Amino acid sequence: MKRLDWKSGAAAITLCMIVFLGLFIALNKSFFNQTQTEGTGSHSIQSALMPALSDYPSSLSYWVIMNKEESAIIKNYNEMGMYKQLEKLTGTKVQFQHPPSGFDTGFNLAMIIASEHPPDVIETNWSSAQPDKAIKEGKIIRLNELIDQYAPNLSNLLKKKPDVKKLITSDEGNIYAFPTIADDPKLSIFNGLIVRKDWLDKLGLQPPKTIEDWENMLIAFRDKDPNGNGKQDEIPLIYNKESFFISYAFAGAYGITTDFYNDHGQIKYGPYEPRFKEYLALLHRWYQEGLIDQNYLTIDEKIIGTKVTQDRVGSFDGWLASDLGKYTRLMQAQNPRFQLKGVVFPSLQPGGEVIAKVQDKFIGLGAAITSTAKNPEQIAAWLDYGYSKEGHMLFNFGIEGESYTLVDGKPTFTDLVLNNPNRLPVSQALTMYTRMGSSAPFEYSVEGYDQYNALPEQMEAKTNWLKADHKKLLPILYLSADEQIRESAIMSDLLKYQDEMMNKFIMGIEPLDNFETYRSMLKKMGIEDELEIKQKAFERYLKK
Missing domain, CATH: 3.40.190.10 (Periplasmic binding protein-like II)
Incomplete structure (x- = not known):
């Protein structure tokens, strides 16, 4: 075999690297757009290749009202275990803005957008906040195309669940928020x-x-x-x-x-x-x-x-x-x-x-991207994390080894949640780690919900309240x-x-x-x- 000289060898190596890189990108792109469905009880969890860290925003501001259980334990979502972990996973630093409880988002939406530091994301119940009007007036943006291009997990979930897509799409054809989804009859009564x-x-x-x-x-x-x-x-x-x-x-x-x-x-x-x-x-x-x-x-x-x-x-x-x-x-x-x-x-x-x-699969709760956000594509990718397999576990169960462990392959809350050493109620102990029991851009896990409400009194109440x-x-x-x-x-x-x-x-x-x-x-x-x-x-x- 004839030996290659230095120049020709370098050229060959470079050519191989280019070909390999092209194949890798093509395969990566193809894999990114595939959906791997893994059953966890009655839920289908969407799993896709996560974007690279550079595809997420370095920072964003996020406006959301804390519920009574959260505000009793933490002052800011940055103290919550899942958001600490999400920052490690995505590299995104989030500045949370928490208005007082009872704040009327719909009535004050213009004021929020016109503030000195308008948020990039507003999470609220949009059913009373006139989302089509907000899109038409340039307060929030239409998300359909962003979801198709930059949110593969949510996009694939909506393809599999057209009834959910129907609920989150306005009559003018707009998807206006990354939704909180409770897609199981057991999740309908609270x-x-x-x-x-x-x-x-x-x-x-x-x-x-x-x-x-x-x-x-x-x-x-x-x-x-x-x-x-x-x-x-x-x-x-x-x-x-x-x-x-x-x-x-x-x-x-x-x-x-x-x-x-x-x-x-x-x-x-x-x-x-x-x-x-x-x-x-x-x-x-x-x-x-x-x-x-x-x-x-x-x-x-x-x-x-x-x-x-x-x-x-x-x-x-x-x-x-x-x-x-x-x-x-x-x-x-x-x-x-x-x-x-x-x-x-x-x-x-x-x-x-x-x-x-009773509560429907979607009641208007979700996170919208405001028109003042400078990097909506990256924000869409960050919000999409909650619908991935990894995000599903994070948003529902929190931190593996702390708030939950895997028992026979199933996530199970630990005593830090179910029997908190500081005698915190489950509803409050859980808020230290996850948005379960609240709303956020993710799909609820019925398995987590059943553990969260596992007392005999709670199981009986769910049965009785559904008798109507x-x-x-x-x-x-x-x-x-x-x-x-x-x-x-x-x-x-x-x-x-x-x-x-x-x-x-x-x-x-x-x-x-x-x-x-x-x-x-x-x-x-x-x-x-x-x-x-x-x-x-x-x-x-x-x-x-």
């Missing part, structure tokens, strides 16, 4: 009615199933000293003003909701329906008779929690993890007889109609930009008036004889125009 089971047992009462059962139970809680301290200090039902609209609680017994709903294809609005008067009459009677906390207008979740743990509250509307689970674990040592039970939503008659709130009619509930409805402007003009003042009048009716400041006057005012303020808007949006949804 909230419901909770009673003190030990009080029921002490008084010889059965769990309530009808409105009459509830009234008899509340009267017994008021009069028969179930906490045994010799004082009439029990609060039969504690109910803050926001709770009236969370789960529909008692309104569902009257075949209505406290929001818009579908009645055999016709969109209706519960607070405008004649039967809403019956619901208000019930709450008014209970308020007058001292069965509802007399200070419901001024209390918040912290005050409710204090009263529950002081052995004063007989029943309340609460959350599966951050109320039922938290109080059950918290009170085990303090008051061993303390026992909570999630009960069915009541009907007027045994076996009668009742509507309850959900056919009248609406999916997320998208309005055109013009419809969003019209809706904003109608509903802003209407909701203020409605809220004011509802509380006046309950407290007896306004007699229920004036209910028709109230309905006439809703009509004058444009509720029937809003019903027409919602009807058209619903019909468009059905045609998708």
